[in-house]
Amino acid sequence: MADPIHQFKIKELVPLELFETNISYTNSSLFMSLAIFFITILLLLSIKNKSLIPSRFQSISEIFYEFIANMVNDNIGDKGRKFFPLIFTLFTFLLFGNMLGMLPYSFTFTSHIIVTFVLAMFIFFLVTLLGIFIHGFKFFGLFVPKGVPMLMLPLMIPIEIISYLSRPISLSVRLFANMMAGHTMLKIFAGFIVPLGIFGIAPLMVDVALTALEVLIAFLQAYVFTILTCLYLNEAINLH
């Protein structure tokens, strides 16, 4: 049977080394480049012939734009407009990464925890530094929950700090685990199809259904990642 974990193997396409650190161009990097390439192509095609009645490509990018603009507006408000490019980039990058992974023979770079963890850590530091930069020392008032008696504070503050520090982990593990579990499951069911002969129709049907579910998950996880980024940014910008 085919090895279900094999699809996540990192292959060095162009071996490179800098100061004894391996910085090879791998299949993961290839698919990240491809994601960015496709996003760029899509957006360039959409602005080629600007018109009031949008062409197909223009419609696609308008949908993307409105989706993110609404998300930023609903969650952060007016002050969040500065962060639109960041949110847009994050969403399209994750979405294309997840969706490219759905194609046969492709590689899903979001199924590696280091990729998602770096993204989550970047957002974590951005939000923390932004909060300190905007609100100064007041930002740490985040760790003091409202309506808690003084006596409980020594207990509550560490709990709040742990809860705050757990954000990048929950953010990254959620995306990584969903993508990896989904792709492993697809592969396991696919591995049963040929050995079962005529009865292979059953795992094949499961795989068809799972593929549909995976497309939904791919979109949903990109959405959840970005909306949580929006919420964190909102908290740092509009400290209650």
Next chain:
Amino acid sequence: MKKKLKDFNKRLGNLKRLNSKIKKQKNKDFKDFGTYLKSGIELVSAVIVALFIGLFLDNYFQSKPVFLFIFLILGFAAGIINVFRSVKKLGFEVGFKKKNDKLH
């Protein structure tokens, strides 16, 4: 003729309102789906963070299981609070509260 047009307009308006209602409901369901998906990991991630803090402090002060114990218990509490918050729709995580909400 005019009567017919009026009738048609009325029916169209009703349908349109119904449609937008359904759309809104769908949107809401979709957003909720994301919340349910994430609550499991909330519980675990706080414990993981607490575990690392505990191990690090123990390593630093050479006091093997003391800080690990304390922080694991705090970590469980933080995990429960995380899940509680996300389920209660108070918002998502730390400190995220609605404006008029006094309860934590």
